[in-house]
Amino acid sequence: MNNTIINNLFELWRFIGTGTKSFHRRKGYEYVMSPELSWPNTIFGINGELADFQSMYQSIEKGKLPLSIAFSGDALLEKQLSDHHFVPKSTVKGMYLNLSSISKPANHFSAIEKVDSEEKAVEFAAIASGSFGYKVAPAVILPLIDMAPKIKLFIASHEGVFSNCGLLFLDSNGISGLHMIGTLPDCRGLGLGKIMTHKLLYEAFENTSRQVVLVASEAGERIYSKMGFEVSGALNIYTTKTSGNET
Structure with a gap:
């Protein structure tokens, strides 16, 4: 795995x-x-x-x-x-989840928006940079916004301000990878990352993937384990x- x-x-x-x-x-x-x-x-x-x-x-x-x-x-x-x-x-730990082991999340993600414009690509880059502590340039994100279903990018708002992001990548084996799930420091601890993860899981079901994968920090591993993900390698x-x- x-x-x-x-x-x-x-x-x-x-x-x-x-x-x-x-x-x-x-x-x-x-x-x-x-x-x-x-x-x-x-x-x-x-x-x-x-x-x-x-x-x-x-x-x-x-x-x-x-x-x-x-x-x-x-x-x-x-x-x-x-x-x-x-x-x-x-x-970082490698983690996976077989989608056959869970139900498809309900499509109730009103605060989450697809990144489909230059303005939203800039927002995604800013949130990711602020969340992870390394540079994510808009010039890297912009070429990706029209590449669904291969790549799907999302940003979400909290109290009217865009505060977290997520990316789904469908690889050549039909596996959906969950990447760049990040939340700005001031908005952590509110469950926003978990909501974004469920949105990406919903999109993985839409991709008809049989599995989803991700890599996680030690803190992330604890969160994803509670959602049913299993560790496999590093x-x-x-x-x-x-x-x-x-x-």
């Missing part, structure tokens, strides 16, 4: 990178270096037998490659990165030693 989760995430990054002309392949790995160093800005899909880790490290230090390296469940790759002075940055993020000391 872990491969299904990671494949959805990596396919999303390739899709966004292709749409923004920021997806690249080098011998032994792929990467997205988005406009304005926006999300997604990551090296992934690493083949440890082909990648030149010394050259990769030097290119990251010179700003020619993204700072983050994402991989999953590969002890040998982890050792190769460590041997070349890369260091752990963070870890996504590790590494960076260079210099960059790791700066974070």
